[in-house]
Amino acid sequence: MSDLSRLLRVELARYVHRRAVLVLLGACLVVPVLVGAMTLWDSRPVSADDHALAEARARAECMDRPRVHNDTAGSIDLGGLCLARVSERTEELLSRPPLDLDEEREGGSGPAVASLVAIALLLAGTTFTGHDWASRSVSNQLLFEPRRGRVWAAKAAVVSGAALVVAALVLSSYWLVLATVAEARETLRPGQLVDALQMGWRASGVAAAAALLGFAMTTLFRSTVATIGILLGFAVAGSLLLAGLGVSERWNPAMNLVALIDDGTTYYDDKCAYYDAGHPGDHSCAEVLSFTDAALYLGTIVGLVCVASDRSFRRRDVP
């Protein structure tokens, strides 16, 4: 067995033996199950029981309506009018959108599940290496494999590879289950499953990159807390900060993430050259941010952090 594959196996063993990592991987399974169950429940088809229940409620609403007299035009039976509209009212009460994979993929549970999985895997990458630094066991590891570049690469490969596999499995299963149910409910349209699966795979790539970023930042700062602090700070204030600096939405990482997951997105740029004579003063216009442009931009950021992380790991003294 070559040195590098040996090292990969060791790092993988280290990864799956960390309790915090296992907890986070567990969250990657539990969260989609919960969100999926909720989604399926909220879109369940109307049963005869549901119908009877709703109708009873609609009738009960009418019981409160009194018979009102109008002096000039005779009497109006409000209760009777109400009863005449019971079937309409019943439909209203039952209104529950059926399961629609496109809806789930674009704005429903899909993006939520993908983000949560990516965040969990980012934290797994962070805590995996943060623990090495906190326990100072890095120095012991280097006494057995002093080629630091290899150690960095092996850890990075394990962290991002595990994230890719876990995210792809989880997200693919998520869409397969939803599609199977939609099929059974006869709401699945052709092409929907493929679109959803592709979104899941793009999101898996994002999750792998997030895990790599978490690992690289933690190796750079040698602290889990520093990494999470910086990422959290940016998540909370980043968009505001960029907007305040007058940076175009084009360069907002959050917008680019959306473009990655949705295979391109549209954003509104205040500073674009477009000028509509019909709307003087409105200088903003829609711009398309493609998947490729977003991937290049975010990929460059992650790449630069990785280069800095690897260099610092090779050069700095290890406690």
Added chain:
Amino acid sequence: MSTPAIETVRLRKEFSTRAGLRVAVQDLDLSVPAGGGVHGFLGPNGSGKTTTIRMLLGLARATSGEMRLFGESVPERLPAVIGRVGAVVESPKFSPNFSGRLNLRLLADAIGAPRSRVDAAIETVQMQGRDRDRYRSYSLGMKQRLAIAATLLKDPELLILDEPTNGLDPAGIREVRETIRGLGDAGVTVLLSSHILAEVQQVCTSATIIGNGRMLASGRVEDLLGASTAFRAVVPDPERAVAVLGAAGLSAVVEDGGVRVETTDAARITRLLGEAGIWLSELTTLRPDLETYFLRLTEAERLGREP
């Protein structure tokens, strides 16, 4: 002469701190012969022992100077020699949530050592029964033993142990010292760093002494520390004993109710006092404590002569 196990030439390490540049190691020429035996690396706290060891092992970057392990330039050729070198730097450093065994297994796997080595190492340091418990539940002595077990995974020719008895109870200290002596006798070359003079005297055959990052002396332990220069004699009448010894040309003073005599020849003291009818009830070697010793060495260095 064969290639030394450790060799440094004008080794230097500077740390830039908030208070400015701190030179932790300067112009250190360390040479430890290969072929077995325990070499002491003696110096007070903060004298640069750990820093030197970390540089040798590639954990810290030297500011300047050369280092070689078994003739191979370090850190460039470290991957080629690290398999022959076991080391414990400062406190043991393992993953607290893993068992001792898992910690060892991951290290053994990293160098492709067979699993049987893990069993053997655990047996050597007598940790059977506790090896599957979490590392965090171990006593300091057990952590220290696990660290030594980790070095044995490589079957090393050179062992670098940085203050391995720090924090241990007397029984633990004795155990570790015996283990080290045993390894030295078995042909392993050991560099034992310590700030305890007596430890180096008990365990080492040769030693290098450093203070403030500089080498102060190096050589055989008996030459450096062994030959005692003073004795304490307990006699019924100290004043008369001082007179007798003084008459024979020895420097002697009353001290703490006994007599302090400056000489390397204990037999002469007994003979002189016995001839004068003074019977010794006690004669002990007065070893200089480390502080006194270092003061003497640094003083000597300052004055530019041999200690």
